[in-house]
Amino acid sequence: MSKRNSARQKKAPDRAEREERLRGGSPETLRGGSPDPPRDKHCAAGQETRRAMSRNRPRTLVVGVTGASGAPYAVRLVERAVRAGRRIELIITAAGRLVLADETPARFIAGVPDFSGLWPADVLAKVTYTPAEELAAPPASGSFDAEAAVILPCSMNTLAALAHGFSANLVQRAGAVALKEGRPLVVVPREMPMTPIDLENMARLAAAGAIVMPAAPAFYHHPRSVADLVDFVVAKVLDHLGIEHNLAVRWPGCEKV
């Protein structure tokens, strides 16, 4: 797991690494690849090289976590998405950190996250964490090569910001970027009851192209545990992001009564 603002983090990416990141590449995916040929002479070959790199590189999913209840959804989603070959740009708001620390084994000590209780090392290795206060991080730009963004759980506060075009933090900005770039944006609000303001904000966001999926687990898969309920919501989100999974949540049909 890498973290952008911690004094204890690994060395900050140098300019070349950052440019690679902005191109969506990673040291692993680029290693061994041939460099682009000069543009003037071999433009077509260069484009083909870039297309091949694009096919091979792990796809990146932006996951925004805000201060609504439901942090376990995010934990499970990250794990499943990594298992499906994704890298994760994990962005957490200040309120999101409070809720995550309250509802999961995540810990933040002097701002330094300890996610070792959430995911094993191989999953952590695919997660880059950025606090939402870091507005200058790569996901703030439309040039950042993310395949989609998901905000879960999504607070009414963040929902309102997105619905009205505010980008006061990196979660809000990453959501706005997904909308403006025409990338999938899945928003998973959680609140009850909802006011007409909340309902209007959901309608506004849906009209703007977001997929609004309130965290509302069903019971037709006969859940036996909280984990089963979490999996229902996570599976729905993965389905809408086009990320394959084998969570057992499909409705098998039932007998007529």
Ligand SMILES: Cc1cc2nc3c(=O)[nH]c(=O)nc-3n(C[C@H](O)[C@H](O)[C@H](O)COP(=O)(O)O)c2cc1C
């Ligand atoms: C423990 C806790 C649980 C909360 N649960 C919810 C919730 O389920 N839904 C919601 O919209 N806000 C909830 N809130 C309030 C939000 O955290 C608050 O509106 C905050 O400003 C959201 O900021 P953010 O959108 O930047 O994360 C909760 C707050 C706390 C401390």
